[in-house]
Every structure is written in C-alpha cells, then in structure tokens.
Amino acid sequence: MKKVFAREEYCLGCKLCEVYCVTSHSRSKDVVKAHKSEEITPAVIIESGENLSFALQCRHCDDAPCVRACITGAMQKDPETGIVKYDENKCVGCWTCIMTCPYGAVKRDEYNRNIISKCDLCSETGEPACAANCPNNALVYKEQEEEGE
Amino acid sequence: MSLSLKNPEFLIERNYDRCINCQVCERQCANDSHYYDEEMDKMLSKDENCVNCQRCVTLCPANALSIRQYPLEYRKNSNWTGEMINNIYKQAESGGVLLTGMGNPTPKKIYWDHILLNASQVTNPSIDPLREPMELKTFLGRKPGKLEFDENGNPFPLPPQLELDTPIMFSAMSFGSISINACRSLARAATASGIMYNTGEGGLHQDLYQYKENTIVQVASGRFGVHQEYLEAGAAIEIKIGQGAKPGIGGHLPGEKVGDEVSRTRMIPLGTDALSPAPHHDIYSIEDLRQLIYALKEATDYTKPVSVKISAVHNVAAIATGIATAGADIISIDGYRGGTGAAPTLIRDNVGIPIELALAAVDERLRREGLRDQVSLVIGGTIRNSADIVKAIALGADTVYIASAALIAMGCHMCQKCYTGKCNWGIATQQPDLVKRLNPEIGEERLKNLIRGWSLEIKEMLGGMGINAIESLRGNRLMLRGIDLNERELAVLGIKHAGE
Structure with a gap:
C-alpha cells in the first residue's frame, strides 16, 4: 500500500505539514477557517533535535498493535485499503492505543476531548495533504516497496 | 555607541485576520524577523532584521504576509538619496567597507533593452520551429582555418571542443559561496540539459566528480582545490582573471x-x-598568462579547451586580443552587472563597463585581427532572458553564461545578502539547517525547466528571423537595430538605428 515516507535530509521543520493536516481534516477545507474556527488536532508529529527533523505519522502497520489493543473496536484496519481507521464515536479515551503504538504516532486530542488523533492518509480527500504540500518534497506518498523506511 | 541611526529597510505587514499563529515564518527566518508573543497570543515582527528575501511570504500558508519598503523618507534630495545617507550611517557605526551581494542594481542604461530583433516578412520566409528542425548546438573551442589531412586522406583531429545542446552555460559559482545542494542542482541540471556548469574557484566536491562531462573547472588566483585529478575532472579549464562584479x-x-x-x-x-589575491601572482603579462595556459594544457595532455575569464573593463578589446594570442581557446567576459556572493558595494556599482559594449568591441577587434576563429567568445553579466541571449549571439558571442538567472530559478529572491551566509533559500549559505532547504531534486527540475523554456524561445526568435541554426545568427548584427541610442553607442555596438 502507499504510505507517507519522511526524508529527513530535506525536512525543514517548518511544520507546514501540521497546518495542511489540520486543513485537510476540517469541515471548511480553508487554511484560515480551519485554524481559527475549528478545533482539530494535527495527526502528524514533528520530531526535531539539533539540525534534524522529520514528520512522523501512523505507519498503518499490517498487524497493528493499536487495533489489537483497542477495547471498543474504534480502531480498525480497513481490509481493502490497508488504512488503520479510527472512529471517534466508539472511542472512550482509554489511551491504550497511544501506549501500544511502537512509533508514538497516536496523539491525545489537544482540546481535552476523550478522543485521539491519528493519520488516516486523508482518506476523505484521497491524497495525504502533508505530502502534497511539503515545500521541499521531504514527505513523499508512495508504495513501500520502492525504498525502505 | 548606544544609539544607532539606522532605520529598518523593510516593513513586514501581517494581516491578523488571516494569520493563524502557525509560526512557519518564525521557523523559516534565519534573521529572526518574526516571533510569537505568548502573552499577546500573536505573531510579531522585528522589521529591522528583515532583508526582504520573502521566504516567509512564500511559505506562509495563510497568505497573511507582505513586505514593502520601509515608508520612512528623508527630505527629498536627488543628490543625497536615502541610500547614500543610510550608507554613511552604516559606515559611521562600523568603520568598515560596505559589502553587498548579487549584481549592480543601479539604474544605468541596459543596452539589451535598446536593441531590437528583426523578423521575416514576405521577402524571406520565417520558419516554424515546431514543424521544422532548428539547431541550437554550439561548439566552443579553437576552430582550424582549414581542414588538414594526413597521407591516407584522413582529417587530423580538431582541437578539443566543448559541445553544448543549447547556447547557455551556468557561470562560475564556487562551493563555499553557494551551498553543496545548489552545486548539485547546477551540476545535475547541466548534465540533463547537455550544457556546462562551472565550479568557480572553490575546487570540486567529491560528490560532483560524477558530472565531469559537464563541468568546467576553474583555476583562480587563490588556486583553491586545484590538483591533477581536479584538472582532469573538467571538460574544460577556465583561468579566472576577473569577475564583472568586482574587477581588480x-x-x-x-x-x-x-x-x-x-x-x-x-x-x-x-x-x-x-583569500583569493587580486592578481594571479604569477601572471603580470600576456606572456605569463600564456605560460599558465600551456601549463594547464600540458597537464591535461591538450585534451581540453582552456578558457580565460576577464571582467569587462575599459581596455577589454586589447586584452582579449592578448588572451587570444596567448593561446586561450575560449575567452569569457563578465560585464559590470554580473553577480557576486560578496563584493564591496562601491566597486560593484562603479567599476567596469556594460557587457553589451564590451562584447561588440571584443568581437569586432578579434575579427579585425583575424583571431576570431581561434577563440570562442562567452559572455555573462547579466543575461536576464532568452532575448538577451539572441541579442548577445547576434552581437558576436558564441554562448552565454548565466548565474543570477539560475539562482533565481532555484528560489533566490535577489535580497543581495549572500555575503551574510544566512540565505533563507539554502543557496548562498553553509549553515546545515539552511543548506537542506534546497532540495537538489527540486533545484535540478527548476533549472532544467528554465533552460528548456529559454531554448524554445530562442528557437521561436530564430525561426521568426528565418534562420534555422544558431550558427547562422552568430555575429549577424544586421538582425539588430538600436533605439534611443546616440551615434557613438551605435558605432560601438556596430548596429544601425531602427528605421535605417
């Protein structure tokens, strides 16, 4: 399946991927409105250290620990697309998925709701907004086989 | 000195209706012009740090930023302009030489804009380059007066030639003045486009030896990074005597x-x-230059053309003649508007002459002396578009060097702060966090596109003149007419006035 890969040698740490992630998951799909009048937690996590940064998002594991750990069935792997999907209506906010994710790619909601935030590869729009809008091609959306992670 | 008299040069305007406090501008500014104030929950600016490179404007996802000239004006004075006054404040505080980057920005006459091209009407047909072949291939190097054959009737090999798919090359920019990613972009784009790039005098990084078919290696007064392997890595060798932005x-x-x-x-x-010395300390005459030319030819077994680069100065035609007789295969001339990574401002703005006039004078002089076939002529400083190239070739150049245009293609916004090493576009910097802002894959793509676009335009202009090969345009000054030029200017350019 196609996933988003980070190329840390070109990551600027500008965090535009966060901005476009929020926009892509908003109702309005407008950068300004999405940030000013909606409460959305970005699903990308920007790791940065001294002159090193990269954007991390859910790896959509084949045998996803978060899916196995989820006590309500809110986290499911879509057998067709391979996307690990999350249904916030079923989530009770137990945070087990956060504890089991080996990549640390699941986040708590930043607005104190009992839900989590994770990457769904922008399944609503079809193309991950973080990769589409990365100014330096430091995020690429492609098949996994081409190159190792 | 506690009180600085310097005022900000630019004003950062932020539209707070659109700003989403994402802090992208803050993270992208190497000059610390933006910051987030937690108490006010607002992005704020330090105008005095802004150099107007527009990195923040381009990356702002909300289109909330714009930058303009700081509106503060001194009392109107055509002699003591604001720039003159500010320069004095700067020097009164620093006691230093005014430094700058990129080419001469002063409003002096740009001769390209006073030259017009011809086109065919009725009496000779124009050519449609989309339907008929159009040749831009260019060879640089000494051309023999006639073909000579051995006893078996086989022609003797020609002197070494550089083969270009289009009459454009990337001018010298050293690794040091520009980042390794900028060098990579240039080297890859030159290779993909069938043209040359030039190392400048910074030596050749190990990663770039793979592009040697498309590399001109430079030998300058500092002799930095010059060794046997380096000389052999070039398709041609260029001796740099001078640079248009800072002759002498x-x-x-x-x-x-x-x-x-x-x-x-x-x-x-x-x-x-x-430190590169002002002169080559082993070259004080044309005879000395000849020694270096032949030393380099010996070192590379006469397999590569040797170029000599000078800046366009008053006596350029006579100097070019000397260079041709000294044995150079290519002469490259850099006009006074050529760019630089760092130069004293007043040198850049006041020394040298326009490339258009220098080119016309040199081509004319070499022809008169019967030397024109012995050398190819490359000019630069500054070529801004494909029309400038067509005009340059009609004035007598074999090909042109572009550098500022190439940097702009890679993202340069001409802020002229190359010398600070804090290029926010990852070009004129060695700071690792800034260098990686230029992804060489993107740089290569943008440069390739520029070369492709310009080549298509050159073909269109040639076709319009009814010419199907760039060779047929070379030195064809009848294809040019001047406007708004006086008789002296027309005479030096060797062209007629429009209407004649």
Whole structure:
C-alpha cells in the first residue's frame, strides 16, 4: 500500500505539514477557517533535535498493535485499503492505543476531548495533504516497496 | 555607541485576520524577523532584521504576509538619496567597507533593452520551429582555418571542443559561496540539459566528480582545490582573471563558511579565511598568462579547451586580443552587472563597463585581427532572458553564461545578502539547517525547466528571423537595430538605428 515516507535530509521543520493536516481534516477545507474556527488536532508529529527533523505519522502497520489493543473496536484496519481507521464515536479515551503504538504516532486530542488523533492518509480527500504540500518534497506518498523506511 | 541611526529597510505587514499563529515564518527566518508573543497570543515582527528575501511570504500558508519598503523618507534630495545617507550611517557605526551581494542594481542604461530583433516578412520566409528542425548546438573551442589531412586522406583531429545542446552555460559559482545542494542542482541540471556548469574557484566536491562531462573547472588566483585529478575532472579549464562584479578585486570567503567540506574541497585548514589575491601572482603579462595556459594544457595532455575569464573593463578589446594570442581557446567576459556572493558595494556599482559594449568591441577587434576563429567568445553579466541571449549571439558571442538567472530559478529572491551566509533559500549559505532547504531534486527540475523554456524561445526568435541554426545568427548584427541610442553607442555596438 502507499504510505507517507519522511526524508529527513530535506525536512525543514517548518511544520507546514501540521497546518495542511489540520486543513485537510476540517469541515471548511480553508487554511484560515480551519485554524481559527475549528478545533482539530494535527495527526502528524514533528520530531526535531539539533539540525534534524522529520514528520512522523501512523505507519498503518499490517498487524497493528493499536487495533489489537483497542477495547471498543474504534480502531480498525480497513481490509481493502490497508488504512488503520479510527472512529471517534466508539472511542472512550482509554489511551491504550497511544501506549501500544511502537512509533508514538497516536496523539491525545489537544482540546481535552476523550478522543485521539491519528493519520488516516486523508482518506476523505484521497491524497495525504502533508505530502502534497511539503515545500521541499521531504514527505513523499508512495508504495513501500520502492525504498525502505 | 548606544544609539544607532539606522532605520529598518523593510516593513513586514501581517494581516491578523488571516494569520493563524502557525509560526512557519518564525521557523523559516534565519534573521529572526518574526516571533510569537505568548502573552499577546500573536505573531510579531522585528522589521529591522528583515532583508526582504520573502521566504516567509512564500511559505506562509495563510497568505497573511507582505513586505514593502520601509515608508520612512528623508527630505527629498536627488543628490543625497536615502541610500547614500543610510550608507554613511552604516559606515559611521562600523568603520568598515560596505559589502553587498548579487549584481549592480543601479539604474544605468541596459543596452539589451535598446536593441531590437528583426523578423521575416514576405521577402524571406520565417520558419516554424515546431514543424521544422532548428539547431541550437554550439561548439566552443579553437576552430582550424582549414581542414588538414594526413597521407591516407584522413582529417587530423580538431582541437578539443566543448559541445553544448543549447547556447547557455551556468557561470562560475564556487562551493563555499553557494551551498553543496545548489552545486548539485547546477551540476545535475547541466548534465540533463547537455550544457556546462562551472565550479568557480572553490575546487570540486567529491560528490560532483560524477558530472565531469559537464563541468568546467576553474583555476583562480587563490588556486583553491586545484590538483591533477581536479584538472582532469573538467571538460574544460577556465583561468579566472576577473569577475564583472568586482574587477581588480580578489575574493574573501570568511572563515565561518569554511567548514569541514569546504575546507577539504578547497584544501585549506578548517575555519581559515579563503583569500583569493587580486592578481594571479604569477601572471603580470600576456606572456605569463600564456605560460599558465600551456601549463594547464600540458597537464591535461591538450585534451581540453582552456578558457580565460576577464571582467569587462575599459581596455577589454586589447586584452582579449592578448588572451587570444596567448593561446586561450575560449575567452569569457563578465560585464559590470554580473553577480557576486560578496563584493564591496562601491566597486560593484562603479567599476567596469556594460557587457553589451564590451562584447561588440571584443568581437569586432578579434575579427579585425583575424583571431576570431581561434577563440570562442562567452559572455555573462547579466543575461536576464532568452532575448538577451539572441541579442548577445547576434552581437558576436558564441554562448552565454548565466548565474543570477539560475539562482533565481532555484528560489533566490535577489535580497543581495549572500555575503551574510544566512540565505533563507539554502543557496548562498553553509549553515546545515539552511543548506537542506534546497532540495537538489527540486533545484535540478527548476533549472532544467528554465533552460528548456529559454531554448524554445530562442528557437521561436530564430525561426521568426528565418534562420534555422544558431550558427547562422552568430555575429549577424544586421538582425539588430538600436533605439534611443546616440551615434557613438551605435558605432560601438556596430548596429544601425531602427528605421535605417
């Protein structure tokens, strides 16, 4: 399946991927409105250290620990697309998925709701907004086989 | 001195209706012009730090930013302009030489804009380059007066030639003055486009030896990074005598920019200033120049053309004649508007002559002396578009060098702060966090597109004139007419006035 890969040698740490992630998951799909009048937690996590940064998002594991750990069935792997999907209506906010994710790619909601935030590869729009809008091609959306992670 | 008299040069305007406090501008500014104030929950600006490179404007996802000239004006005075006054404040505080980057921005006459091209009507047909072949291939190097054959009737080999798919080359920019990613972009784009790029005098980074078919290696007064393997890595060798932005002046790469890689490539100790002397200390005459030309030819077994680059100065035609007789295969001339990574402002703005006039004078002089076939003529400083190239070739150039245009294609916004080493576009910097902002894959793509676009336009202009090969345009000054030029200017350019 196609996933988003980070190329840390070109990551600027500008965090535009966060901005476009929020926009892509908003109702309005407008950068300004999405940030000013909606409460959305970005699903990308920007790791940065001294002159090193990269954007991390859910790896959509084949045998996803978060899916196995989820006590309500809110986290499911879509057998067709391979996307690990999350249904916030079923989530009770137990945070087990956060504890089991080996990549640390699941986040708590930043607005104190009992839900989590994770990457769904922008399944609503079809193309991950973080990769589409990365100014330096430091995020690429492609098949996994081409190159190792 | 506690009170500085300097005022900000630019004003950052932020539309708070659109700003989403994402802080992208803050993270992208190497000059610390933006910051987030937690108490006010607002992004704020420090106008005095802004150099108007527009990195923040381009990356702002909300289109909330714009930058303009600081509106503060001095009392109107055509003699003491604001720039003159500000320069004095700067020097009164620093006691130093005014420094700058990129080419001469002063409003002096641009001759390209006073030259018009011809086109065919009725009496000779124009050619549609989309339907008929159009040749832009260019060969640089000494052309023999006639073909000679051995006893078996086989022609003797021609002197070494550089083959270009289109009459454009990337001009010298050293690794040191520009980042390794900018060098990579240029080298890859030159290779993909069938043209040359030039190492400048910074030596050749190990990663770039793979592009040697498309590399001109430069030997300058500092001799940085020059060794046998380096000379052999070039398709041609260029001796740099001068640069259009700073004729008569050496170079100075500050120690802060001489990191690990630059130090290894230039073969100088880490952190030391790289000083290029103003003259080559072994060249005080044309005869001395001849010795270096032949030393380099000997070293590379006469397999590569040797070029000599000079800046366009008053006596350029006579100097070019000397260079041709000294045995150079290519002469490249850099006009006074040519760019630089760092030069004293007043040298850049006041020394040298326009390339258009220098080119016309040199081509004319070489023809008169019967030397024109012995050397190819490359000009630069500055070529801004494909029409400038067509005009340059009609005035007598074989091909052109572009550098500022190439940098702009890679993202340069002409802020003229190259010398600070804090290029927010990842071009004129050695700071690792800034260098990686230029992804060489993107740089290569943008450069390739520029060369492709310009080549298509050159073909269109040639076709319009009813010419199907760039060779047929070379020195064809009848294809040019002047407007708004006086008789002296027309005479030096060797062209007629429009209507004649």
